[in-house]
Amino acid sequence: MALSPMMQQYKEIKGTYQDCLLMFRLGDFYELFFEDAEIASRELELTLTGRACGLKERAPMCGVPFHAADNYISRLVKKGYKVAICEQMEDPATAKGIVKRDVIRVVTPGTLDFDQGSSRNLFIASLEISGGKAYIAYSDVSTGELYALETDCGSKDDSLGSELAKIAPGEIILTGKTKEKLNEILDRDGRSYYFNVVDDSYYRKSTGERVIKEHFSVGSLLPLGIEGRNGLISAIGALLMYLTDTQKQDPSQITELVLNDPKGHMILDRATVRNLELLETLYDKNVNGSLLGVLDRTKTAMGGRLLRRYVLEPLTDPDEIDRRLDGVQDLVDDEDVLDVVISSLRKIYDFERLSARVSSGRANAKDLIALKVTLQALPDLHQSLATCRSEVLKDIDQKLGDFSGLADAIERAVVDDPPFVITDGGIIKDGYDEELDGLKESIADAKAWIAGLETTEKERTGIKTLKVGYNKVFGYYIDVSKAASANVPDDYIRKQTLVNNERYITPELKEKEGLVLSAEAKINALEYSIFSRLRDEIKPYIPGLQRASSAVGALDVLASFAQVSISGGFVRPEVNAGKAIRITEGRHPAVEKMIGREMFVANDTEMDQEGQSMLMITGPNMSGKSTYMRQTAVIVLMAQMGCFVPAKEAEIGVVDRVFTRIGASDNLAYGQSTFFVEMSELANILRNATDRSLIILDEIGRGTSTFDGLSIAWATVEYLCRDDLRIRTMFATHYHELTVLDRKYPCIRNLSVDVSENGSDIVFLHRIREGAASKSYGIHVAKIAGIPYQVRRGAQAKLRELEAGEAAGKGTGISSEQISIFDAVGDQEPEIRYAPNPYEQVIDSLRAVNVNDITPMKALNIIDSLQNQVRDIDTEYDEDRGGEL
Structure with a gap:
């Protein structure tokens, strides 16, 4: 048996998109068939049904309403599927034969733009690797942003991995050869990306150059800053081609190319972002408790996305940093202006994404209303910024522009609460278009007659349960219960029989229906035409709208910085080109927020690459060493973002990179032990740190034997203290043997965490003091953690024995893992050795x-x-x- 004509059409289209789930428009539903239906029903928890297709067996089928399809598509794409949307290309009511259908868009994990208002970017990236360099182009199609950068890459360089981790693309397109190179370069750390391998032709330099010139309407690549940069040309060109292929149109929302220069930003590798909890906490992966959670008081989606970028890309130019700090200072000094700014920002929708939807032709009437409300809030921002003195706020004010005419045009045309569907009418206001008003008037009497029909017929027939209704299949009808059907007048014509009801029409109702439906079809078509024309009239404003939305995002971030600075008692840091870091009464913003400012113990930090470049910190666990080191790094990052910092005073000599090695972690899936991960991260630090870097090292060498670990830690300290390097370093350790190195290297300064001892009572004061700690108080920490008493007694006995041996000059003669409070003899149970009385x-x-x-x-x-x-x-x-x- 042959397939039905409609299923033949489906099979033909599906053959072109075999790697996609094909959503096939049938009336008010998108349907999926055969294997696609089985997948979608399982992933979306939909009922799997069947449809006659011309074969002996029915085709498996499931579907979703077209007006609610975005949510279902989003769920499928987030699970890693590509979805091809096949639309009806002509009106089924006027089509002859099978309705023409075609794919209007392919939605992939990197081009999903249904999540409006999200404070996170979803990027799709294009990657090219050549000659020890990686070239990355990445775009958020929902906002129209396009960035490109080049970075070093190699098996011993983590720059590429760090950049990809920072971008966090939802999808990476690349050639098969590049994919092989990438597998060799990236550390196998368990991070997963969605790769889409494309044909080599996408990355031809000549093709890329042509595509870029056509898209940006330029005769040369010189104005874009990529002339002669072949790797970037290939990556950008491939991305634009791929977006055109999947979106089935030129990505016109992309109006600008931004070249990211890593030299202008601090480089943060994955370990540092994780260890300093910049975006989320280490253990529960929660934004609350992270630096982002502390700083985020943003009111707009644009501000939220930009703040995340600021956190990951602190500046390295003192002048640019001061420019941002001047803006924060303006808002901190005038809280009345800040209040007006915050109030205005609350009224602003995500018009970065709204502008992109308008440009791509996917904006509905509600999008235009949101755009109108946003534009109406801009004059208040203009007025509030008029008195500001800082250059950055004046620049933001200038970029906000004047869109009063556009807001008025939308106000005149579109009703305040339009429907989602733009083809069903009810969008355009009365009085906007004479032809539309005339059509509405022509059926006003007929609609009024139908509206009054129910009351009239109840009085005429005496049937109190009579109702007048409408559906798309049967049109208007009179509904009567079967119990009352014997009382219907003779002029009622039965239209449909239900279980408990009968539905009728009358000749006059049929006449009015024909008049109304014919006119309404014309009205809906005319409203859609008017709306489409209005949407097209907005497109020339897109570049200005995108500049304004970027300015609003920047203002939102500065206002967020001002709010946390006021509420947290933060101060403006001095950021300069020197190499000193001097912090007076510094605090960790996230820890302080959690426990309360009055409970947090503030500490000073002073280090200088020219003088004491290494702070050697000893002291017990849980006493605050890690918090002290992290707060120093976080204060440096906040200062270079352009935010005030939690301290009494702060002077920051610009840092180009912050490296951290904190805590114990492993990667068992790839056979990497805790110690291997520790050594890998340390190797990355020692290879890539410069005299401008800041290094945070916590417990280096603790994952192996005592002498192994001590030797590695000792050699690391000596390497970092070389006269030709002297990197600013905070080094926390329990190897007290390292504290003697200050005699050999004047750049080392011994610090410890103060402890109060009163007999058996030990209190960690969390206060940093000069000098090395005398012991580690590990058994006391074991007590706090709940280790059983008999174990602690045995440990205390062994500790005294070992200390007595050291005092007698015997030494332990054994490594730490050989020390045990248990002695097992043969197959006997281990005997616990107790301390004395x-x-x-x-x-x-x-x-x-x-x-x-x-x-x-x-x-x-x-x-x-x-x-x-x-x-x-x-x-x-x-x-x-x-x-x-």
């Missing part, structure tokens, strides 16, 4: 009292301290052992 510590404290220095008050304090120690021992023993001593 647990009250011995109390007795020792008593023996240490100098009786010649006793006063009544001191005696009372000593007795109170001894009682507390005894009480702690009794309590711990009872809890952990459940018996008596």
Whole structure:
């Protein structure tokens, strides 16, 4: 048996888009057939039905309403599928034979633009690798942004991986050869990307040059800044070609090419973004608790997206940084202006994406209303910025432009609350178009007659349950329950029989229906034509609208910085070309927000590449070493973003890169141990750090034996302290042996975290002081963590034994992993070796009292301290052992 004509049409179109799920428009639904239907029904949890197709067996089928398709398409694409949207290309009511259909768009993971108002960009990237360089072009089709950059790449260089991690593209297009090179270059860290391998022809330099010139309407690539840069030309050209192929039209929303120069921004690798929790927290992957969560007071989607970019791309030019800081200062100094700015920003929709939808011809009437409301809010921003003195705010004010005429045009034409569907009428206001008004008047009497028909017929027939209704299949009808059907007049003509009702028409109703439906079809067609014309009239404004939306985003970020600076008590940093970092009473903004400013212990930081470039920090775990180091790095990043910082004073000599090696992590999926990951990250730091960098190292060498780890840490310190390098470094360690290196290297400054000891009571003060720590208090931390008492007693006994050996000059003679509080003999159960009498510590404290220095008050304090120690021992023993001593 042959396929039906409609299914033959489906099969023919599907053959061209075999790698896509084909959504085939049938009336008010997009239908999927055969294997596509089975996939969609499973992924979308839709009912799988069937349709006669001319074969013996029915074709599997499922579908979604066309007016709600965006959500379903988005869900499929986010699961990694490509979706081809096949639309009816002619009106089914006037078509002869099978309605013509064609694919109007292919939606891929990198071109999904249904998520309006999102504060995150969705980029699609094009990648070319050649001669040790990687060339990346990337675009957000929903906003019209297009960027390009080139970076170094190689098996021992993480720049490419860091750039891709920062861009976080939803899709990467590239050739098969480039894909092979990329696999060799990128660290296998588990990060997954959606790759779309395209034909080599996309990356021909001659083709790319032609495509770029045509798109930007230029005769030379010189004005775009890419003349002679063949790698960039290939990457940009391939991306524009791919977007044209998938969107089935020129991506006209892309009006500008921005070249990203990594030299103008701080480079942050993946480890640093993760370890400093810039975008999300380490463990629960939550924005709250991250630096972004602290800084984000933005009110618009444009501001949210731009803030994320600022966090990932701090500036390195002191003049540009000061320019931003001047803008923040203006808003901090005049809170009345700031309040007006915030109030105006709240009224602004995502008109960066609205402009792109208008340009691509996909904007509906609600989009235009949102654009109108946005444009009407701009004059208030103009007025509020008039008194600002900073260059950056004056530039923003100038870019906002004047769109009052465009806002008025939309106001006159489009109703305030239009429907989503732009082909069903109800969009254009009365009085806007004479022809449209005439058509509406021509059926006004007929519509009024139909509207009053239900009341009239109830009175005439006496049937109280009678109703007048309408649907697209049967038109207008009179609905009567079967119980009352015997009472219908003779002029009622049965139209449809339902289970409990009968539906009728009358000759007069049929006449009015014909008049109304004929006129309404003309009205809807005319309204759609008027709307399309209005949408096209907006297109010349697109470049100006995009400039204005970018300016609003920048203003939103500066206002966000001003708000957090005021509420957090932040100060303006001095950022200069020097190499010193001096912070007075610095605080970690995220930790402070979590525990409260009054509870946070502020600390100073002072380091200079010319003087003391390395801070060697010792002290117990949980005492605040990691927070102290992270807050220094975060303050540097905030300053170079152009934000005020949580400190009393701050001077920041510009940093080109921040490197961090913090915490323990592994990558078991690729056979990479914790220690291997640690050494890989350290290798990346030592290879790529410059004398302008800031390095944060926490517990280097702890993943291997004591002597191995100590040797690696020792050599790392010496490498970073070389006279020809001297990189600004914060180095936290439990290897107290390293603290003697300050005698050999004057650039090392020993710091430690202050601890208060009162007998057995130990309090971490979180205050940084000069000098090295004498011990690590690991057993005390074990107590806090809940390690059983008998284990801690055994550990304390072994610790005393080892310390006694060291004091006698014997040394331990064993590595840390050979030290155990358990001794197993043969197959016997391990025997726990307990410390001596647990009250011995109390007795020792008593023996240490100098009786010649006793006063009544001191005696009372000593007795109170001894009682507390005894009480702690009794309590711990009872809890952990459940018996008596």
